[in-house]
Amino acid sequence: MRHVEHVMGTVVSIDIADDLPEERLRELIAGTCEWLHEVDARFSTYKEDSEVSRLRRGELTPAQGSGDLRLVLDRCADLWRETDGYFDAYAGGPLDPSGYVKGWSVEVASARLAAAGSTRHHINAGGDIRMRGAAPGGGPWRVGIRHPWQEDKLAWVLAVREGAVATSGTYERGAHVWNPRTGQPATGLRSVTVVGPDLAVADAYATAALAMGEPGLSWLAQRVTDGYESAAVTEDGRAFTSPGLPVA
Template identity: 35%
Template sequence: MKQTRILMDIPITVEICDPEAREYDIEQLFAYFMSIDEQFSPFRDTSMVSRFNAGKLKEDEWSDDFKKITTWCQRTSQETDGFFFADRDGIFDPTGLVKGWAIFRAAHMLLEVGYENFSVEAGGDFQSFGFNAEGKPWTIGIRDPFHPGQIVKVLQPGDLGVATSGSYLRGDHIADPVAGETLGDIVSLTVIAPNVFHADRFATACFAMGRAGLDFLEKRPAMAGYMIDRDGIATWTSNFPAFVVDHD
């Protein structure tokens, strides 16, 4: 059973390959993504993020997701020496990890129900468990930032998570917090991590580091990275090739 919806301004695809898959469970996931958008969208005046930035959200009104996201923003900033930052000009904007959080939580909702074979993809970020409809390991492609619709690498992440940050995906919204300037040398950075939430938050931070982002990942064997610069030259961590499969 597979469905795709446009939510959070991105395509979200849920595929469950267990024989007992129920449409109700997929609907519950889409409802959760809608809830995340309602809480964290900076484009909704009524979202928690917008109300927080307007000084209209009391702490006792914070949702469980909002509490955890704010905590993780602080933690990720500390873990990356400030290269992940959720405050821009005094405005709280946690979008650098919200998508990964939503996918991670959605996947665990399916695990809690008892599903073993499924994938959740949102805007190119990916979490899978078990096997696909053909009984084979799940795969996910890294998009070519210069040629829309083309794939540069196909990955087989197993039960790990995959996330990509890049100017071609979201516009030049990630900046170097030290220099205070929008990055231009790196156009795409894909991170493989123990789950999609960690992949997303570190992809955002390492993209902001520029070329040093791969060095950061190289020192952390639980993660792997693949970077493409504005000249189309790709570099990667030493453990990245283990996840690559052949493709036509």
């Protein structure tokens, strides 16, 4: 069963391939959508009554916030240290944990589906994807990575049965990732894709590497030992992949 939901400012597609009664599949999808809307209400930087907006205005302290808010803030701080400051929830000024929250919310959604009995599903939130088990045909899920200049072509097709895929690039939203060292939009890399076991981490790594520019290539190479493979395209058109990238 497939469902498309507009939430968190993007389009989220949910595919569940388990052999379950239709009523049960609908329940699983409804629960997933409810969770994603709960995350949006809590972490949106556009909703005036969200916890993040209230925190930014000084009406709420982290200690007064929800457990999820404290968890996200702690993890953003961990990733700031892990990436030498290149993943920064304050890069644009006020707190904006969106670069972690979307991947985290989908990772949690997938874990909740698994706990509820779904062993085969695929959730795609605007290019941040989490997969478990086999695709409907019995093989791995196939993920197309868009060519960074030609939107009708693919740079790579990945085959993933268990794991996450996250892509950060400048070709759709323009210069939206900042280099904290220069205070200017990131340059050097046009597109970064990270594949690994945790979508929130993969998404943060892709964003951090894009912010680093070309030095991000060697930084990504060091993440392979932690289970994170990558592919990147430079602004002058060179392509790089790590040895274990699951290319179909």
